[in-house]
Amino acid sequence: MSELIVKAKKLKQAASQLAMLSTEEKNNALTMIAEALIAQTEYILQENEKDMAIGKGNGLSPSLLDRLQLTEERIQQIADGVRQVVDLPDPIGETIEEWTRPNGLLLKQIRVPLGVVGMVYEARPNVTVDAASLCLKTGNAVLLRGSSSAIHSNKALVSVMQAALKRSAIPADAIQLLEDTSRETAQQMFRLKEYLDVLIPRGGAGLIQSVVENATIPVLETGVGNCHIFIDDSAKKEMAIDIVINAKLQRPSVCNAVETVIVHNKWPYTNELLHTLHEKGVELRGDKQLAATYPFVREATEEDWATEFLAPILAVKLVETVDEAIEHIERYGTKHSEAIISKCKEHVEQFFARIDAAVLYHNASTRFTDGEQFGYGAEIGISTQKLHARGPMGLRAITTTKTLVYGNGQVRE
Amino acid sequence: MSELIVKAKKLKQAASQLAMLSTEEKNNALTMIAEALIAQTEYILQENEKDMAIGKGNGLSPSLLDRLQLTEERIQQIADGVRQVVDLPDPIGETIEEWTRPNGLLLKQIRVPLGVVGMVYEARPNVTVDAASLCLKTGNAVLLRGSSSAIHSNKALVSVMQAALKRSAIPADAIQLLEDTSRETAQQMFRLKEYLDVLIPRGGAGLIQSVVENATIPVLETGVGNCHIFIDDSAKKEMAIDIVINAKLQRPSVCNAVETVIVHNKWPYTNELLHTLHEKGVELRGDKQLAATYPFVREATEEDWATEFLAPILAVKLVETVDEAIEHIERYGTKHSEAIISKCKEHVEQFFARIDAAVLYHNASTRFTDGEQFGYGAEIGISTQKLHARGPMGLRAITTTKTLVYGNGQVRE
Structure with missing residues (x-):
């Protein structure tokens, strides 16, 4: 035997x-x-x-x-x-x-x-x-x-x-x-x-x-987390920047780190966010408009939107509506952890109702998707499947x- | 496409x-x-x-x-x-x-x-x-x-x-x-x-x-039910016979029908049980002792103990202890539905604790393993797996x- x-x-x-x-x-x-x-x-x-x-x-x-x-x-x-x-x-x-x-x-x-x-x-x-x-x-x-x-x-x-x-x-x-x-x-x-x-x-x-x-x-099944944070036009400046920094840099190699930040184009602090990230050593890959505006932002490829970098690399995209943000997440997300930073109750409700993911956050870092942080005391893993x-x-x-x-x-x- | x-x-x-x-x-x-x-x-x-x-x-x-x-x-x-x-x-x-x-x-x-x-x-x-x-x-x-x-x-x-x-x-x-x-x-x-x-x-x-x-x-996964009923020495005669008849004959083609009855050799009504089953047209396959005693009981093969007959066929086995019954069920059961008929609280507790199955019954028919019977209103199937x-x-x-x-x-x- x-x-x-x-x-x-x-x-x-x-x-x-x-x-x-x-x-x-x-x-x-x-x-x-x-x-x-x-x-x-x-x-x-x-x-x-x-x-x-x-x-x-x-x-x-x-x-x-x-x-x-x-x-x-x-x-x-x-x-x-x-x-x-x-x-x-x-x-x-x-x-x-x-x-x-x-x-x-x-x-x-x-x-x-x-x-x-x-x-x-x-x-x-x-x-x-x-x-x-x-x-x-x-x-x-x-x-x-x-x-x-x-x-x-x-x-x-x-x-x-x-x-x-x-x-x-x-x-x-x-x-x-x-x-x-x-x-x-x-x-x-x-x-x-x-x-x-x-x-x-x-x-x-x-x-x-x-x-x-x-x-x-x-x-x-435990697995891939291509997590997103959506910064709505009403998001508080400091809160949004702090959460993105935390979700990207507190431990970049894990599945609940953020990989793409989607910013409403009416949010007034994009410039400050990107400069802060750049100063902290984050490599930025942005959409056409961002890549054309910021010398330190490289244009993102199709593959970048779908990649779990597990490193201090972040994709950034501007959108005109919460709908556009939701569609991007539905297309590239892995149903792990997705966050919205917003003061608008309706947008939060839409985001929570329409996005199919294990954990959805309002005004908090995606890094909390974790057994100990949830209060379970220990964790055998993070399930990315829907059964059990x-x-x-x-x-x-x-x-x-x-x-x-x-x-x-x-x-x- | x-x-x-x-x-x-x-x-x-x-x-x-x-x-x-x-x-x-x-x-x-x-x-x-x-x-x-x-x-x-x-x-x-x-x-x-x-x-x-x-x-x-x-x-x-x-x-x-x-x-x-x-x-x-x-x-x-x-x-x-x-x-x-x-x-x-x-x-x-x-x-x-x-x-x-x-x-x-x-x-x-x-x-x-x-x-x-x-x-x-x-x-x-x-x-x-x-x-x-x-x-x-x-x-x-x-x-x-x-x-x-x-x-x-x-x-x-x-x-x-x-x-x-x-x-x-x-x-x-x-x-x-x-x-x-x-x-x-x-x-x-x-x-x-x-x-x-x-x-x-x-x-x-x-x-x-x-x-x-x-x-x-x-x-x-929904699947096979090789279900057992164990009749303990203290089981009431009528209750045991009624439950076995119901579990075997009320609808023999389904997964929660009984396929093997295990009888404590000190239970006094085995003779009556087997005659009743025979009269009702159930084909009986028994262990050596039963096959030698009853002309209408054929000796069961190793395969019979493991078979979900889905038909009016029943395997029957005598045991000396509740332990022996549990061991037989652990060996041949499919972890679907298992029943004990007994007045002895300790034996019921042992049976319930030691047998690994989706549903365990004390003094009731295995036929109740069903979404409607459980009160769920409808059923998409009976899961024989342990996850979800x-x-x-x-x-x-x-x-x-x-x-x-x-x-x-x-x-x-």
Whole structure:
């Protein structure tokens, strides 16, 4: 039997035990994991060093090497993350709805674990622990499929977590790392419907597309955010400039950063906005009129409007009406996060009603599309699909339901 | 451009208009559809007659011909079904949750249409109207892909519905029938992520598997129900026999019918149960002991335990403990509907906690797993997957959410 099948079988077995555990038992196990990560810092760093050496040898870019690297401080942060998960309320067992039918049947819909979650992700080794702790908290077993460049780090993290679980109520088998990182085995994993209940890809567009294209297991798709901010003619100057700066520069490499700003041509402060952005080092790509007016604005191509730059680059477009802004967003947007800055109630209502996106903002930065910022405490990802969960996904996104029906002999007429 | 792409583009356009309509506008349109179906009965029957003639020529079985056939009465029932959808509460626009963050952001999660639903189904022409009315009620446009054997009936039904919509606020383009029923075009449809938001297959296991295997669009999987009833040693005689008879015979061809009965070997009425079933014409397949005892019980094969008979055939097994029953269900069940008949609270609790299924019953027939029986008013199908919706799916299952965030200049620290 292949490594994949052996581990999948263990996970399925572990999942049915794990589903029966109390919140306290799960929290105790998570606390032991946090402690073990700290206690084994030296071992984890030594294994991470192997990945770093191979990565350097393979010519990985400094930014990829930075994402791969663990330090004492980062391990401390990872362990703190696990402790934060301990503090979150456990959604398992909660009654979602309860109702009685005219024939006397009592129906009770409760929240239960999904079963076995398949995480598919790229280099960052912290995802190994983050994902495992969120899955265990919600009573799910987890198959971790990280990338080969982080294999030594991931093996070390998983072995430390498994050793900690051996002293807890959670079976150690509930966390498994797929060490075979070949493409063929990944493809096989994506179709392992008998053992896996959901796949969650986290990483670049290529990774996500490969999972969506090949999976027969349901996928929680996380993905691209080509987010827009529309500055209406009535927008306050400072508010608009602050929000754009924040949404572009606070962390340009993430999916909820803004990529195109659409400005009403009657807004009086476009000049100031563009100069401020330029001074802050933002590379600007504008429509014909803006490119002709400002020497530091390059003319945007068709592709620019559709691009998630993930960098300090911003496309800028002038429009004459809110309608034109909405049409642009409908055409190029990815249904992630879209904002309007305006004092006009009607325009906000139109914008909110007509734009199809996970999150819509009035007078706030798109950067708030995030599980912690939403108040979910933690996040397993940001869903860009419409089924099951849309937008930031907290613990409830990795649960399902059971309906318990209580009768006294009812049969169907 | 192919028929598929032309219609998909029209649907996407129609969906954004449809999403903005009020409940009243949608209900008026549905009422016009119901009236038009009645007014055009003669035309619909005449087109249905063409499918019937071709079906007979192709040697379709009497049961398939019966499913294909429309009559005046059946068209009346279809129109009544549309009127029932009018009477259902509209889930669109409802606030699911509303909360404020410490930074003053107000978040409001509301229910919105999915967009464009792709229905893939087999011969029954009534699905054409049922699916269309549920989709329109929830503000979704719908691409209908029925089978070639019902093509004349489906074309007639869709043209009648479209003509009715022309006199309503809903764009007539919101309902489209894919007339090209080739396999190749179906495969293309299952991957049309740019235009379709969800696929709902309704039909046999082959159809569903083909959709799941080939789709890149999220699927709401409906499917196989290998349902069990466990009769515990403490079960009341009459209650147990009534429930088994109902669950097996009230409608044997559906997914919530029982396929295997597991009996505690200390239950005193097995003899009476089996004789009653035999007298009622149920073909029995039992374990070794039962097959050796009763001349009318054939020994069950390994395959029988795993089969959804969809016919008056029942597998029967004796066990010594509730654990053994649970293990059998975990091994052969399809996580659809599972029942326990018992007076023992502990056994019921164990059964409910340990078995992973959409619906679990205590002292009631498995036949209640149904949208109407659950009180949802209508049903788009019964989900056998764990994401998005599990069990009977009412109107809410074909909706998604949007989060509206109201700020006054908030930026992320």
